[in-house]
Amino acid sequence: MRTLVYLLIGIVFGITMFKSEAASWFRIYEMFQFDSFHMYGIIGSAFFFGVIFTQVIKRFYIKSFYGEKIKFPPKQKTFARYAIGGILFGLGWALAGACPGPMFTLLGAGFSPILIVIIASLFGTFVYGLLKDKLPH
DSSP states (O other): OHHHHHHHHHHHHHHHHHHTTTTOHHHHHHHHTTOOSHHHHHHHHHHHHHHHHHHHHHHHTOBOTTSOBOOOOOOOOOHHHHHHHHHHHHHHHHHHSOOHHHHHHHHHTTOTTHHHHHHHHHHHHHHHHHHGGGSOO
């Protein structure tokens, strides 16, 4: 049952990404060229509502749909890890023209060349899993 719920949420998310043009390579290109506010508005509103919802969950001890306590483990607050990770993520996003969410949206919309990007990202995730213990975290 959980898998079905997650699948439906993913489908709604994909439709939203496609209809809002957040999966559009042209919109992403405009963002990196600072030519349009469109993507900054989408990312900014997602950030804003994410902060609000996270604070509501923490302060009112809201549980998941399945009655489980939602936990937010503390994270290291070192600058280098976030700067290096952000730069690598941004470079990959700029080169591929899509971040992970829109990659699958584009595949579902029938843009089959995105399969190359999906395979490469899965391979990169696999390599990270192999090297994770040897990397500074």
